[in-house]
Amino acid sequence: MAEKLKFSLVSPERELVARDVDQVVVPGADGDFEVFAKHAPMMSTMLPGIVVVKDGTSEDRIFVRGGFADVTPEGLTVLAEQAILVEDLKGDLLGEQKNAANNDLQAAQTPEENLAAQRAIEVLGRL
């Protein structure tokens, strides 16, 4: 059994996840990357996307709207602007997020904002 990664995912309103897992996929600004235990320290901004948390056979998927991922020797911390479990993301909540993403696209002023909004729409469209 490989060493476990200490993972925590926090949004401004609460701490969503704080436990030891095998592996986490993070939607980084320069592409998705996977973090295992003993990853080299790094910090990355995130685009809207899905954080996939794998532990043994279980897999949790969490939708995040931008934020940061901070990998330190102690573990991985994801600071998400907004985070919602994918299984909760349906019906009204999904529509709300889609609207928000569309609004972001309208309001986008820089290419980065534009890209982030398009990513959000694309990711939400796939759900």
Next chain:
Amino acid sequence: MANLNELKLRIRSVKSTQKITKAKQMVAAAKLRKAEEAATMARPYAERMEAVLANLASGVGDLSNAPKLLAGTGSDKVNLLIVATADRGLCGAFNTNIVRKAREAIVRLQGEGKEVKIICIGKKGRDQLKRLYGELIIKTVELSEVKKVGFANAKEIADDVLARFEAGEFDIAHLFFGKFKNVLTQVPTEIQVIPAKAPENAELPDLAGAIYEYEPDEEEILKTLLPRYVAVQMFRALLENAASEQAASMTAMDNATRNAGDMIDDLTLQFNRARQAKITTELIEIIAGAESV
């Protein structure tokens, strides 16, 4: 006798006031629990954010290339004071304490010949500052319509502040709020939000010789992180304020209830004495009447 009736009325009115203060106290106690919970839940994010910022700031050796939000505009002429108070009264000296702290800062800054601008969050603070510094208030935010303060509320305020900073309306921003220490103590606190100050006591992770990598690069991360840091501090201040307000309200109402109780005791004693005196007088009159026959 009129005096007796008057006393009776007063006792009744104090009793109904006591009922109101008691109810308000219980409401505040219930709300306090929720507000405290919200403040606690928000803590991990704020703490991690601080750690990340401290980490980044320590990596930026040369401040002259850093974003303005971290390095400042190079001037300290125009100061913006963001004064967060409650929208409602009935919470003792809570609002007054925050306003007093802000007023001291205004006097100090103006004494140094600096320009002061004020943004008020909460009605009570505005009401108290309006009298002396009405022309300095550039904006008031009222949150009385908001039931539960969410991050979106804080972000809205922060975005406005940041837009004003970008437009060069001020150089330094201070934030005033009531820090929630415990139910009995709320400390009026001042923090500087712009330019952002990384907490000095934050512990940096031990990298064991490894080099931190930044993706896309340090500057890009700082550029997105700093505005968010401002919003997070605003959010934290709002939550602490909400908890403090309820705690102060609870204490104030507890005192009021107790005072009302004391007053009822006093009045009842007075009432009984007056009644006894009346009975005695009547008896003496009857006896005196009987004797003279």
